[in-house]
Amino acid sequence: MQKGKQSLCFTEAPFIISTANIVGKKEGEGPLAGHFDVIGEDDKFGQNTWEEAESTLQKEAFTMAVGRAGLKKEDIRYLFAGDLLGQNMATSFGVLDFQVPLFGLYGACSTCGESLSLGAMCVAAGYADHVVTMTSSHFASAEKQFRFPLEYANQRPKSATWTVTGSAAFVLGKEKGMAKITGITTGKIVDFGIKDSMNMGAAMAPAAKEVIRQHFEDFGRSEKEYDRIITGDLGTVGQKILIDLLLKDGYDISKIHSDCGIEIFDAESQNTGAGGSGCGCSAVTLSAYFLKQIEDGTLKRILFVPTGALLSTVSFNEGMTVPGIAHAVVIEHADV
Template identity: 60%
Template sequence: MTMRKGIQSIEFSKTPYIKGWASVAGQKEGEGPLGNAIDQIIEDPYFGQKSWELAEGRFMKQAAMLAISKARLHTKDIRYAFAGDLLEQNTATFSGMKELEIPLFGLFGACSTVGEALSLAAMSIAGDFAKHVLAVASSHIGSAEKQFRFPLEYGNQRPLSSTWTVTGSGGFVVSDEKGSVKIKGITTGKIVDYGMEDPMNMGACMAPAAAEVIYQHFVDFNTKPEDYDAIYTGDLGEVGKKILLHLLRENGYDLSGVYGDCGIEIYESEEQDTHSGGSGCACSAVVLAAMIIKKITDGIWKRVLFVPTGALMSKTSFNEGESVAGIAHAIVLEGENE
């Protein structure tokens, strides 16, 4: 049976495995440090579609199909899909997933969505509700900027605290069949609101939520930073990274020896002019598929705490003067030989 741990966590007694994974990204991501590790680079930002939103949906569909294929399965083998994006009413998810005809749970956790999707997929497998489940998330610089900030055509100047939304998608097949990576447990995050109101400083908005869920994970599992080979947040960037390390030091945990952030990994910030780093649902999803899982399967890392982060906002909440709250979810990943 699945065992509850502490007040926010689950440790799986029936192990869910990541059986297949894939990353699809745009040209800018392909020019970054992880370009050679991404499964497919799409140079056309429209991906042959007529809008940014439809293009993002196609990125998601492609990542889903590649992950299923790499798991040596077919769409008919997938019992459920957990998928989400940043757009209103999950526009990209519904346009991208409809042709796959997989029973779908549409999710919104902002940039933490892949963590939510993987958590629910793992719970479905551990609870014997499915044999194979798909978890997928996407984002696109064009669609995200148009919805949340300024359309790309406007050409506004970006502050140094801003991040660059990753164009792409990451897809993962979670299965009860043995795979290369185990999902050993999860810690589900809470909404944390420190009153930040700047949509150009997502790292500061999300860092408190990341600190809360990492702290609670250590308490629930009775672990400490050195029990992990790496602890990776989703997209705090350079600004959020400093805040996170400070908040956790105040609570007695020093992450500096094992900590990294997906938003810092995916771009060369100075050469590619991305300022604080990368962001978006695809940021953590692409880095997980292209880098983190590879280091686990290569035996470089045995145990990783993966913590996708999200800033909870919309056009409506921003226009009404609401603050930008954060949320994050923690997932324990281990190599099969651990």
């Protein structure tokens, strides 16, 4: 099952049996509006605080995904989940009542890829019949923690991305489902010395480049063997950097690259800068949009590469750089 330096190839590929997603009002006004399962009319989702609202997102996504799989929460052996908040607050309070054994994860905005990777490994190895992988983000809770109070109404540079309010959950198991996960490449931390917290695309693009290059090397493949290579939230700035960096290594992904942060918003009409970001960005876009294209055979094989910026309020305020990380997941049509 081991491939090259950083990858695994599953001889018995685990399946994504079901998925569910829920997003906020702004996401429901974007280009993917018709694809989401639930669109909230109030971004507090009936709660008193933004953090409680984000926990509610996870509760709803988990409940919908497990129900669609024809399972009960008692059938879920493990839950792999995380978010952007300190000590994984949204996850801890969001899944508390389910009482499912939890692996709490933090990979910044790459958490969807990290959770899918670990969940797939767990099922493929026979350690669980069914697991749920899940993540979330919320514009207001993330902005409050990482940038400015919302009331500050600061101007945002064009390189800035807009944190997606949303959550998605995926049920993985061995029985045939929507799509199968056939391989993973786990990323390393990459630091290009970026110190601008308003330019996450520049911070994360080098990490995406490194894991994609390593994936090709480990599997003996090229970009030509994928219908789409889909990054998480590089936005328009990071997309250009990624394409340029891979060109220097001899790979041209310009015609097959998509970015979830670009897909989820109409940057011009919605005033979202370089695009969307946050743990929920890649998760809800995969769940609502790309996974359906794999299920119906429009896409046969994709390389899904969520990207994360590993900063904190402490590291940023102390003048440290913003390292990046990315994880690659090979998702294929169930009958390939």
